[in-house]
Amino acid sequence: xxxxxxxxxxxxxxxxxxxxxxxxxxxxxxxxxxxxxxxxxxxxxxxxxxxxxxxxxxxxxxxxxxxxxxxxxxxxxxxxxxxxxxxxxxxxxxxxxxxxxxxxxxxxxxxxxxxxxxxxxxxxxxxxxxxxxxxxxxxxxxxxxxxxxxxxxxxxxxxxxxxxxxxxxxxxx
Numbered sequence: 001x002x003x004x005x006x007x008x009x010x011x012x013x014x015x016x017x018x019x020x021x022x023x024x025x026x027x028x029x030x031x032x033x034x035x036x037x038x039x040x041x042x043x044x045x046x047x048x049x050x051x052x053x054x055x056x057x058x059x060x061x062x063x064x065x066x067x068x069x070x071x072x073x074x075x076x077x078x079x080x081x082x083x084x085x086x087x088x089x090x091x092x093x094x095x096x097x098x099x100x101x102x103x104x105x106x107x108x109x110x111x112x113x114x115x116x117x118x119x120x121x122x123x124x125x126x127x128x129x130x131x132x133x134x135x136x137x138x139x140x141x142x143x144x145x146x147x148x149x150x151x152x153x154x155x156x157x158x159x160x161x162x163x164x165x166x167x168x169x170x171x172x173x
Contacts, residue, residue: 019140029160032156041116041117053066129148
Protein backbone atom coordinates (compact mmCIF):
# COMPACT_ATOMS: atom_id res chain seq x y z
CA UNK A 1 0.00 0.00 0.00
CA UNK A 2 1.17 3.51 -0.76
CA UNK A 3 2.15 5.62 2.20
CA UNK A 4 -0.11 8.57 2.83
CA UNK A 5 1.03 11.77 1.19
CA UNK A 6 0.02 14.07 4.01
CA UNK A 7 2.47 16.90 4.46
CA UNK A 8 5.57 14.97 3.54
CA UNK A 9 8.49 17.10 2.50
CA UNK A 10 9.84 16.37 -0.96
CA UNK A 11 12.80 14.04 -1.20
CA UNK A 12 14.48 16.58 -3.45
CA UNK A 13 13.64 19.75 -5.37
CA UNK A 14 14.98 21.40 -8.50
CA UNK A 15 14.51 24.73 -10.18
CA UNK A 16 14.32 25.36 -13.90
CA UNK A 17 14.16 28.68 -15.71
CA UNK A 18 12.96 27.61 -19.16
CA UNK A 19 10.85 25.02 -20.90
CA UNK A 20 14.07 23.53 -22.29
CA UNK A 21 15.52 23.11 -18.80
CA UNK A 22 12.32 21.40 -17.65
CA UNK A 23 12.58 19.00 -20.61
CA UNK A 24 16.29 18.44 -19.93
CA UNK A 25 15.60 17.57 -16.30
CA UNK A 26 12.94 15.07 -17.36
CA UNK A 27 15.33 13.54 -19.90
CA UNK A 28 17.97 13.08 -17.22
CA UNK A 29 15.48 11.26 -15.00
CA UNK A 30 14.89 8.47 -17.50
CA UNK A 31 18.02 6.95 -15.95
CA UNK A 32 16.01 6.15 -12.80
CA UNK A 33 12.75 5.07 -14.44
CA UNK A 34 11.92 1.41 -14.99
CA UNK A 35 9.27 -0.36 -17.01
CA UNK A 36 6.04 -0.46 -15.03
CA UNK A 37 6.66 2.85 -13.24
CA UNK A 38 3.94 5.41 -12.66
CA UNK A 39 4.70 9.12 -12.48
CA UNK A 40 2.06 11.47 -11.11
CA UNK A 41 2.42 15.08 -12.21
CA UNK A 42 0.69 17.72 -10.12
CA UNK A 43 1.04 21.42 -9.45
CA UNK A 44 0.10 24.73 -10.96
CA UNK A 45 -1.80 25.06 -14.22
CA UNK A 46 0.66 25.92 -16.98
CA UNK A 47 3.74 24.96 -14.95
CA UNK A 48 5.10 22.49 -17.49
CA UNK A 49 3.54 19.06 -16.94
CA UNK A 50 3.33 18.38 -20.67
CA UNK A 51 6.80 19.85 -21.27
CA UNK A 52 8.15 17.50 -18.63
CA UNK A 53 6.51 14.56 -20.40
CA UNK A 54 7.96 15.74 -23.71
CA UNK A 55 11.44 15.58 -22.16
CA UNK A 56 10.80 12.00 -21.04
CA UNK A 57 9.60 11.08 -24.51
CA UNK A 58 12.63 12.60 -26.21
CA UNK A 59 14.99 10.65 -23.96
CA UNK A 60 13.02 7.45 -24.59
CA UNK A 61 13.28 7.85 -28.35
CA UNK A 62 9.64 8.76 -29.00
CA UNK A 63 9.52 10.12 -32.55
CA UNK A 64 5.97 11.53 -32.58
CA UNK A 65 5.15 14.92 -31.07
CA UNK A 66 3.92 14.62 -27.50
CA UNK A 67 0.87 16.77 -26.91
CA UNK A 68 -1.38 17.34 -23.93
CA UNK A 69 -3.99 14.60 -23.60
CA UNK A 70 -6.49 17.00 -21.96
CA UNK A 71 -9.25 16.18 -24.43
CA UNK A 72 -8.25 12.67 -25.48
CA UNK A 73 -7.50 11.70 -21.84
CA UNK A 74 -4.80 9.21 -22.89
CA UNK A 75 -2.04 9.08 -25.49
CA UNK A 76 0.39 6.22 -26.08
CA UNK A 77 3.82 6.67 -27.62
CA UNK A 78 6.31 4.02 -28.66
CA UNK A 79 9.98 4.40 -27.74
CA UNK A 80 12.55 2.41 -25.77
CA UNK A 81 9.68 2.08 -23.30
CA UNK A 82 6.07 2.63 -24.24
CA UNK A 83 5.08 6.00 -22.78
CA UNK A 84 1.47 6.29 -21.61
CA UNK A 85 0.51 9.94 -21.13
CA UNK A 86 -2.77 10.54 -19.33
CA UNK A 87 -4.55 13.66 -18.16
CA UNK A 88 -7.24 13.08 -15.56
CA UNK A 89 -7.97 16.77 -14.87
CA UNK A 90 -11.51 16.52 -16.25
CA UNK A 91 -12.43 13.31 -14.45
CA UNK A 92 -14.93 13.93 -11.69
CA UNK A 93 -15.31 10.44 -10.18
CA UNK A 94 -12.93 7.56 -9.56
CA UNK A 95 -15.33 5.35 -11.54
CA UNK A 96 -14.22 7.25 -14.64
CA UNK A 97 -10.69 5.94 -14.06
CA UNK A 98 -12.00 2.40 -14.54
CA UNK A 99 -13.83 3.48 -17.70
CA UNK A 100 -10.60 5.03 -18.98
CA UNK A 101 -8.97 1.60 -18.67
CA UNK A 102 -6.13 2.76 -16.45
CA UNK A 103 -5.39 -0.75 -15.21
CA UNK A 104 -4.97 -1.97 -18.80
CA UNK A 105 -2.68 0.92 -19.73
CA UNK A 106 -0.31 0.41 -16.83
CA UNK A 107 1.77 -2.62 -17.61
CA UNK A 108 5.25 -3.92 -17.01
CA UNK A 109 6.50 -2.72 -20.42
CA UNK A 110 5.57 0.94 -20.11
CA UNK A 111 6.16 4.16 -18.24
CA UNK A 112 2.88 5.84 -17.33
CA UNK A 113 2.74 9.59 -16.72
CA UNK A 114 -0.51 10.93 -15.28
CA UNK A 115 -1.09 14.68 -15.32
CA UNK A 116 -3.25 15.83 -12.40
CA UNK A 117 -2.86 12.31 -11.05
CA UNK A 118 -3.03 13.50 -7.46
CA UNK A 119 -6.84 13.37 -7.80
CA UNK A 120 -6.70 9.59 -8.37
CA UNK A 121 -3.68 8.74 -6.22
CA UNK A 122 -5.84 6.61 -3.91
CA UNK A 123 -6.21 3.98 -6.65
CA UNK A 124 -2.47 3.81 -7.37
CA UNK A 125 -1.80 1.13 -4.79
CA UNK A 126 1.59 -0.01 -6.11
CA UNK A 127 3.27 3.33 -5.52
CA UNK A 128 4.45 6.09 -7.79
CA UNK A 129 6.76 9.06 -8.10
CA UNK A 130 4.93 12.31 -7.49
CA UNK A 131 6.41 15.29 -9.27
CA UNK A 132 4.92 18.65 -8.43
CA UNK A 133 5.63 21.46 -10.88
CA UNK A 134 4.92 24.95 -9.59
CA UNK A 135 5.37 28.44 -10.95
CA UNK A 136 8.36 30.32 -9.59
CA UNK A 137 8.95 34.04 -9.22
CA UNK A 138 10.14 34.70 -12.76
CA UNK A 139 7.98 34.20 -15.86
CA UNK A 140 9.68 30.92 -16.82
CA UNK A 141 10.88 29.82 -13.39
CA UNK A 142 9.63 26.48 -12.10
CA UNK A 143 10.06 24.74 -8.78
CA UNK A 144 9.87 20.98 -9.18
CA UNK A 145 9.46 18.75 -6.12
CA UNK A 146 9.92 14.97 -6.17
CA UNK A 147 8.25 12.59 -3.69
CA UNK A 148 8.72 8.82 -4.05
CA UNK A 149 5.73 6.91 -2.65
CA UNK A 150 5.69 3.14 -2.15
CA UNK A 151 8.48 0.64 -1.68
CA UNK A 152 9.51 0.50 -5.37
CA UNK A 153 10.32 4.19 -5.33
CA UNK A 154 11.72 4.37 -1.84
CA UNK A 155 14.34 1.81 -2.92
CA UNK A 156 15.49 4.24 -5.65
CA UNK A 157 15.20 7.43 -3.65
CA UNK A 158 18.95 7.98 -3.26
CA UNK A 159 19.50 7.55 -7.02
CA UNK A 160 16.67 10.01 -7.71
CA UNK A 161 18.09 12.54 -5.24
CA UNK A 162 21.54 12.20 -6.80
CA UNK A 163 20.26 12.77 -10.34
CA UNK A 164 18.07 15.74 -9.44
CA UNK A 165 20.79 17.29 -7.29
CA UNK A 166 23.28 17.03 -10.14
CA UNK A 167 20.89 19.05 -12.30
CA UNK A 168 20.09 21.76 -9.75
CA UNK A 169 21.29 25.24 -10.84
CA UNK A 170 22.90 25.67 -7.40
CA UNK A 171 25.16 22.65 -7.95
CA UNK A 172 25.74 22.98 -11.69
CA UNK A 173 28.05 25.89 -11.11
